[in-house]
Amino acid sequence: MTKKKVLITRRWPEAVEARLKELYDVTLNETDTPMTAEAMRAALADYDAVCPTVSDKVDASVLAVSGQRAKILASYGVGYSHIDTEAAKKAGLVVTNTPEVLSECTADLALTLMLMAARRAGEGEREVRAGNWTGWRPTHMIGTKVSGGVFGVLGFGRIGREAAKRAHHGFGMKVIYFDPFPVKPELAAETNAEKRDTIEEVLREADVVSLHMPGGKDNYHLISTERLKLMKPTAILVNTARGEVVDGKALAAALKAGTIAGAGLDVFEGEPKIEPTLFECENAVLLPHLGSATKATRDAMGYRVIDNLEAFFRGDAPRDRVA
Known part of the structure; x- marks a missing residue:
């Protein structure tokens, strides 16, 4: 069975990245720098899922993609104001976050x-x-x-x-x-x-x-x-x-x-x-946005994203759907 293509927009904890590699055809952002709007649009056209973080602005202009392949934005973080959820809905994208664990x-x-x-x-x-x-x-x-x-x-x-x-x-x-x-x-x-x-x-x-x-x-x-x-x-x-x-x-x-x-x-x-x-x-x-910055929490956030992806790809409703 062909693995789903998943893009991770920033570097995540090592253990979480290892699990992602087991489950998916995953692409990591090796430079760990914020992606440009152009790169995000290209990702939405090429991947089954895109996993942004709070450092990625996913607004209506980013979501205006011709020939979009992605069906889910599985965000890493509890806040999702960086995503235009109304534009995501119009684009047919499910949006999830990672509450509780942080x-x-x-x-x-x-x-x-x-x-x-x-x-x-x-x-x-x-x-x-x-x-x-x-x-x-x-x-x-x-x-x-x-x-x-x-x-x-x-x-x-x-x-x-x-x-x-x-x-x-x-x-x-x-x-x-x-x-x-x-x-x-x-x-x-x-x-x-x-x-x-x-x-x-x-x-x-x-x-x-x-x-x-x-x-x-x-x-x-x-x-x-x-x-x-x-x-x-x-x-x-x-x-x-x-x-x-x-x-x-x-x-x-x-x-x-x-x-x-x-x-x-x-x-x-x-x-x-x-x-x-x-x-x-x-x-x-x-302080430089350290609220969730402990190993246990950042790992848990990543595994929560994986839970949402797994549910979505099975055809189930992700428990952390926000749009």
Whole structure:
């Protein structure tokens, strides 16, 4: 039986690539650099499946392919705002993602960013590495205590709830949340989380605001100049969701003006490009999209893609279909 032709747009963990080679006639991106729109269009015409990542922009222009062969975009990652799902549907493409398997590690990183921003860990390390530390003193690099504070979650899905568990059970924080969709009472009860009816209520009340809303046009610049002004001057903003959820220029201005105390960012609009004014903010912690970057999680994400491909090629509905 002829193996299905599958294209992997970036390098994946070694064990996952080995399994892909066993199952399919697989082509790897040996250079591990983002594919051009032209190359993506060519792949859609030549392969049975294309497996993109969040670094691949699969918009309507990419999906406008004459003589398309591919029938599935099996994306590696939980977010899928990099794919124009409506255009994919029109092109007859099934779209899948990899939820659940990265929730814990992404939540771990959200708390890492919270602590780094609150305790000025990035600033402190830079001072030590530069040889500028002159020793302990009572007024040196005073940060913010998070234990016992209010942890606000925007987007109370899997990752948001995992972050809330860590904040509540690990740091004794009160959890409040906003989500545009109903949340089962038993899920909120895990952290005694209290629902708020609007984003603005969470911003006004929280000491830490952790973003877990999906990307895309509906949440573009959800955190704006106006909304940043609602936050406490002692508050911390954390983003492990999608870069476009935050207006980077507005955030940098707020950090410089003292509108909020600090921010921890793992994602950026237009990444790997970063809003230049954020580099000027000592009170911003900037990480290179490490939310799911553990071996166990990245392996699990790859195997989840394979599960979706196997189901699709059998003629079954992939469990992680999003379009």
